Amino acid sequence: MSEIQVMQAIHDALREEMLRDEKVFIIGEDIGIYGGCFGVTRGLKEEFDLTPDENTPIGQWPEPPIKDRRLIEPPIVEGGFTGIAVGAAMYGYRPVVEYMFSDFVTCAMDHVVNQAAKQRFMLGGQCKMPLVIRFPGGCGTGAAAQHSQSLEAWMCHVPGLICVAPSNPYDAKGLLKAAIRSDNPICFYEHKLGYRVKGEVPDGEDYTLPLNKAKVAREGKDITLISYSYTTVKCLEAAKQLEAEGIDVEVLDLICINPIDRQAIIDSVKKTGKVLIAHEGVQKCGVGAEVAGIIADSEAFYYLDRPIVRFGGCDDMPIPYNKELEYSYIPQVETICDKIRDLLK
């Protein structure tokens, strides 16, 4: 085992899958020698596409022709290159799309929602759609309202898309490898602050993880705290702090948000009888609303001894630039602790 960051885990998954299957290619803005907006693909261009030449600067090393290129840097046109990935996937290639910021899916919605999600169904099952789209999202970098959102609930609303949002390196690596090998379209949500989260990953082991399973990240008996993506890290820290107050929190990491692991939610709620759901996406019509719905219309409902509480991003305004306002916009460790204390009163 080695301790690595989520960013390294995603990088390693991409690299290993590109080595494993020559049909895998990556398409996204500045994913070449720049390494992508957040540095995830750093080094891959040199390894897969470029021949080193000591006498010229790296920016001038010749690229192979498009047919041999494994990292394709398109113009800044999310709609156009997402469509290109959809077509290449229909033809049997395995494109991995990287958006600079998850928000920019707004420029490509038709291709994700009307094309990638629906082609197989509309064609009566004639084609497959082995497509992965990576969405670096989330708040906390001072990038303001157009570069900080968590819009994953939109994709969960579309039949035909699978959505995952891991919180640690082990899950990120295993899920991304599974996603790339899947013949279905997968929305892979990453968190910009979450890239630095560290964790243990087995050395030299080729593993994949199921794209529909939640995990109990911390066992507890007093309350179930449900989350996904980077907010899970905050939830684990909140649970640790509350332990000192004698509150035993169970943290359920959803990991996969469409489909959601219904049984894992029900099992945990039956055990604790109390629920707080936390995430960065706005609360209204968010993933938490679906989780609350699952609890409310299952046998878990009979085990509740408090109302289900949701704690999402602020419903009433876009994400502000100001640092303090941005901080208070989404759940933080202190506010998660406060919500739990209130709930247990």
Added chain:
Amino acid sequence: MEQLSREQMHDILYKMCVARAFEERVLDMFSQGKIHGTTHLSIGEEASAVGAISVLRPDDIIMSGHRGHSHMVAKGADVNLMMAELLGKKAGYCKGLGGSMHIVDLSKNNYGANGVIGPAIPIATGVALGLAKENKGKVILNFFGDGTSNTGNFYEAVNMAALWKLPIVYICENNLYGMSTPIEKTCSVPNIADRAAAFGIPGEIVDGNDILAVREACAKAIERARSGNGPTLIEHKTYRWLGHSKSDKRVYRTKEEEAAWKAKCPIKRFKAYMLKNGFTQAELDDISAKAEQVNDDAVAFAESCEEIMTPEEAKELVFVKEEYLK
């Protein structure tokens, strides 16, 4: 101009007549309430589809838009399965889940129709990227309308195809109207082909009702694409005789304009050519009659198909079944 063989002439006329007869039956069945939803007919535009596709190899690929029945027929689709699809039957090409705007026959390298204006251009360009990577000398023809050439999808995708020299030919079927709006009100240039200059690729204006001209321009563009020199934008000037969709009363244009275009009927025109090139009137009548007959049979076949998909069967087709989805 090339000299076609008897067999080629026969095949071209037959496919144009099958496409026409198919759509005439679709129109008829809509008015009788036998088909629901909507449909976009291409009567009057048959030479564009049949001419361009007739110069492809069988392993080459096509992709079109919402007005795609003629392209299906031209690529060798079975009208029985097309009609079954329009009637929503399980026997249809897409098991009754796609309908008129989504008919596809991948078994014939036909990536078919798409209901949204624009996205098929990047998707076809993505298939072309796959073809380039595969490197087996295959090309894709991408058909779309004049309206689609105004979308961002068009500019984004053609730019990338030109940049990467992808094996694709873009064919704009300019039928002069985007639904009810005439092209002069939506397009900043008189010819769609003029837009090729923006990408540094050839743009060709072709009489889309002259199948020989269509073949000639398309063959040249295919050769260019196949030899690694990148895309061409071809504009077929043509006209849809009927409305945009089944509910269109065509108040936005005159009867005189329609009559003038009907006089340029691509089928009538090609028949005249065939008469001058060794066919008798009786032989031509025979080809038309056979095209009518296969479509009568298609209607009978589609109506006789009882089975429709159950919701459970349909749900099974959303995803490829994989271990984690069980």
